[in-house]
Amino acid sequence: GQNIDQPTEMTATEGAIVQINCTYQTSGFNGLFWYQQHAGEAPTFLSYNVLDGLEEKGRFSSFLSRSKGYSYLLLKELQMKDSASYLCAVRGAGNMLTFGGGTRLMVKP
Amino acid sequence: DSGVTQTPKHLITATGQRVTLRCSPRSGDLSVYWYQQSLDQGLQFLIQYYNGEERAKGNILERFSAQQFPDLHSELNLSSLELGDSALYFCASQATNTEAFFGQGTRLTVV
Numbered sequence: 001g002q003n004i005d006q007p008t009e010m011t012a013t014e015g016a017i018v019q020i021n022c023t024y025q026t027s028g029f030n031g032l033f034w035y036q037q038h039a040g041e042a043p044t045f046l047s048y049n050v051l052d053g054l055e056e057k058g059r060f061s062s063f064l065s066r067s068k069g070y071s072y073l074l075l076k077e078l079q080m081k082d083s084a085s086y087l088c089a090v091r092g093a094g095n096m097l098t099f100g101g102g103t104r105l106m107v108k109p
Numbered sequence: 110d111s112g113v114t115q116t117p118k119h120l121i122t123a124t125g126q127r128v129t130l131r132c133s134p135r136s137g138d139l140s141v142y143w144y145q146q147s148l149d150q151g152l153q154f155l156i157q158y159y160n161g162e163e164r165a166k167g168n169i170l171e172r173f174s175a176q177q178f179p180d181l182h183s184e185l186n187l188s189s190l191e192l193g194d195s196a197l198y199f200c201a202s203q204a205t206n207t208e209a210f211f212g213q214g215t216r217l218t219v220v
Contacts, residue, residue: 040216
């Protein structure tokens, strides 16, 4: 089965940097995804890691360590519009995509 | 626009009733996933289809069923509805080895 853990809530200040961690235990591993979801809206894709290391995309970066079953999403130069839930998802055996419970990020002025 | 279309956007129905939610995946995507998201909760995986065949099943109630048709659109059927079934239901489609794209969801309210 799949088990994905991430913190429930985080708070950060506008302009700062925040790191959202995700740990996982899965049967089979075929990639890890990060999505952003604003309340009541559809999740939107942020990043994808399948090999160890850091993937950078503008203000957002994502890191993966397969041996540790660990990933993080790094958000730089936080803006108020970054207040949202951030979902870690693992694609495992059978290409099944399983989501963690999400981390609700609140950005304060 | 993700290219994934879900209908209807909103649905209000009474307890005990049956509803059908529809999802049209992005052109060419063979995989369709269904997720349930209750208020302030995470995405709960219900079921996955790949090219018309059931591929994986999550914690889907026996009152719920789904299918994927030859044209790759999918339907999620919810029957004997209860108040606790009120939620956002998302469909996502995926090509092989790419990210999944989500529809805008169907907000189901059971009264």
